[in-house]
Amino acid sequence: MTEKLESTNPATGDVVGVHAVDDATSVAAVVARARHAAGWWAGGTFAGRKHVLDQWRGVLARRMGQLADVVHQETGKPHADAQLEIGLALEHLAWAASHAPTVLGRRRVRPGLLMANQSASVEYLPLGVVGVIGPWNYPVFTPMGSIAYALAAGNAVVFKPSELTTGVGVWLADSLSEVLPEQALLQTVVGGGETGAALCRAGVDKIAFTGSTATGKKVMAACAETLTPVVIEAGGKDPLLVDEDADVVAAADAATWGAFSNAGQTCTGVERVYVHERVHDRFVEELVRRARDVHAGTDADAQYGPMTLPTQTDVVRRHVDDALSRGARAVLGGPDVAADRFVQPTVLLDVPPESTAITEETFGPTVTVTKVRDMDEAVRLANGTGYGLGSAVFSKARGPELARRLRSGMTAVNGVITFVGIPALPFGGVGASGFGRVHGADGLREFTFAKAVARQRMKPVLTLTSFDRTAGADASFATLVTALHGRATQLARRPLDPGDRS
Ligand code: NDP
Numbered sequence: 001m002t003e004k005l006e007s008t009n010p011a012t013g014d015v016v017g018v019h020a021v022d023d024a025t026s027v028a029a030v031v032a033r034a035r036h037a038a039g040w041w042a043g044g045t046f047a048g049r050k051h052v053l054d055q056w057r058g059v060l061a062r063r064m065g066q067l068a069d070v071v072h073q074e075t076g077k078p079h080a081d082a083q084l085e086i087g088l089a090l091e092h093l094a095w096a097a098s099h100a101p102t103v104l105g106r107r108r109v110r111p112g113l114l115m116a117n118q119s120a121s122v123e124y125l126p127l128g129v130v131g132v133i134g135p136w137n138y139p140v141f142t143p144m145g146s147i148a149y150a151l152a153a154g155n156a157v158v159f160k161p162s163e164l165t166t167g168v169g170v171w172l173a174d175s176l177s178e179v180l181p182e183q184a185l186l187q188t189v190v191g192g193g194e195t196g197a198a199l200c201r202a203g204v205d206k207i208a209f210t211g212s213t214a215t216g217k218k219v220m221a222a223c224a225e226t227l228t229p230v231v232i233e234a235g236g237k238d239p240l241l242v243d244e245d246a247d248v249v250a251a252a253d254a255a256t257w258g259a260f261s262n263a264g265q266t267c268t269g270v271e272r273v274y275v276h277e278r279v280h281d282r283f284v285e286e287l288v289r290r291a292r293d294v295h296a297g298t299d300a301d302a303q304y305g306p307m308t309l310p311t312q313t314d315v316v317r318r319h320v321d322d323a324l325s326r327g328a329r330a331v332l333g334g335p336d337v338a339a340d341r342f343v344q345p346t347v348l349l350d351v352p353p354e355s356t357a358i359t360e361e362t363f364g365p366t367v368t369v370t371k372v373r374d375m376d377e378a379v380r381l382a383n384g385t386g387y388g389l390g391s392a393v394f395s396k397a398r399g400p401e402l403a404r405r406l407r408s409g410m411t412a413v414n415g416v417i418t419f420v421g422i423p424a425l426p427f428g429g430v431g432a433s434g435f436g437r438v439h440g441a442d443g444l445r446e447f448t449f450a451k452a453v454a455r456q457r458m459k460p461v462l463t464l465t466s467f468d469r470t471a472g473a474d475a476s477f478a479t480l481v482t483a484l485h486g487r488a489t490q491l492a493r494r495p496l497d498p499g500d501r502s
Contacts, residue, residue, distance in 0.1 A: 005190055007166045010076040010306045010341060011298050017074075017167040022189040024198040030158055031202040033184040034129045038156035040183055042126045046101040053097040053152060055179045057090055067171055071139055074165045076305035077262055085141035088421055092144060095423030096152035096444060103441040104153060104448055113484065117460045124448035126154030127205035133196045133219065135211045136308050137265040139165035140172070141420075145427060145438035146208035146231070147172070147186060150447040156185050160199050162211075163192045164308055197222050204228060206447065210267075212361075213432045231436030231446055233428060235361040236267050236389030239382035240416065241402060242283055243375055243395035244276040247414070251394035252286035254416035258392065259367035260294050260345045263304045265312070268390035268410070268417050271362055273369045274378035280371040287369065288332050288347055296342040296365070306341035307364065313338050316346075316364035323348050323357040323368070333366070359385055375402055383407045388430035392416045409433065
């Protein structure tokens with residue numbers, strides 16, 4: 001008998017959908033159908049693909065309310081937040097479809113003097129079938145960061161949504177098949193970790209994984225068996241820096257949103273704040289004042305909903321308990337607020353650096369605030385975890401400079417998480433936050449392979465790659481190489497100025 005998966009509303013526990021689970025055999029059949037669609041899709045033109053993706057975008061936009069309902073039911077997040085993530089996903093879908101030709105299309109490159117008889121070109125060709133494994137926290141926006149770019153680059157996609165948000169995944173695939181019923185361009189496979197693992201082993205051409213660092217390692221290990229390439233978008237422990245000249249009110253507003261929206265279940269959510277000592281007290285006062293007005297619930301005024309994954313409440317409580325037992329102070333909230341699925345905001349001060357609230361991803365509505373002497377200390381502490389996903393800086397004079405020194409894939413200056421709404425910007429992490437990029441030109445190229453072609457336009461002046469090569473040609477080659485590169489050796493003898501990047 002086929003195993004069934006029930007998807008539930010985390011706020012009420014009500015069952016909102018029942019889905020048949022895919023085992024390794026059915027995953028293989030889905031991938032085989034995708035393979036067929038991939039051949040057809042890759043054989044088309046950029047314009048043809050844009051036409052289909054634009055039609056799909058129209059459907060998604062017109063039925064945004066319906067999709068937001070499914071997101072709301074399966075995650076518990078407010079309807080308006082669900083709408084926000086769908087709207088942003090549509091921005092990316094539009095960008096990917098319209099920029100694919102310029103980013104991926106064939107372009108000529110200079111062959112260089114030695115190979116002047118050649119004409120050289122490069123283009124980026126689709127990989128074939130891309131497997132996308134997604135999380136539950138932004139069940140539309142996050143997987144669409146891979147799905148939209150993989151499709152626009154000419155691939156077919158098999159999507160394994162989190163078992164908590166299966167209904168959203170099924171809805172997305174159904175909506176594309178309304179536009180293109182005859183081709184299985186986007187299909188969903190249903191199930192938990194085993195289904196994800198089966199997808200990794202099903203002979204797909206790439207896996208785009210978004211989820212925790214721990215699962216990312218398992219995905220990589222499974223993909224290593226078949227040398228299937230992976231993009232790993234994993235967790236974060238994002239810092240926000242507040243400089244002495246910052247707009248403190250704006251910084252506190254951003255920290256409040258960054259830490260507590262979506263119940264803190266945001267990979268690029270603000271988990272740590274480092275504030276210059278001159279503005280620290282003012283910042284904390286403003287943050288606490290704002291955070292007091294924020295609450296979790298199902299009432300119309302609630303700014304966020306329940307913890308989508310029930311066990312996440314235990315993680316929050318563990319991190320808060322650990323910080324308090326090491327001497328931290330809760331100026332708002334504390335362990336008692338993590339009593340049920342609705343976890344209220346917690347603001348922690350004086351948290352020792354070795355506390356799990358500083359070192360591990362909490363993924364809940366808590367934030368630590370640490371006073372620093374200067375921004376050098378802030379940068380050092382911010383870079384002190386193994387994670388490196390996003391970050392934020394509030395500073396009037398030094399924003400871009402500090403941003404560059406933060407070891408994270410993305411930084412918002414005088415804002416928070418703003419980079420996700422700019423489709424041209426790549427998204428991804430370093431270190432324990434993963435590697436590879438979605439979004440932007442890098443995100444399109446991620447789902448392709450570079451195809452290089454060198455075409456002989458005329459006979460070479462010097463025949464070098466033939467056993468008919470003459471001693472004269474060898475001598476001319478040596479003279480030419482010395483003329484081209486000999487001077488570089490002399491220049492390199494000059495001591496290098498480390499600041500000189502020219
Ligand atoms: P998980 O790592 O638990 O799961 C992610 C996905 O992997 C789910 O679909 C899950 O299925 C699946 N999965 C689980 N085990 C395996 C396996 N062995 N092989 C293949 N797939 C498997 O993450 P969450 O869903 O809990 O999401 C939260 C995490 O995602 C956080 O750490 C967060 O920071 C991160 N995240 C990162 C983002 C980024 O872009 N960097 C964006 C959003 C979230 P199932 O759920 O059904 O078990």
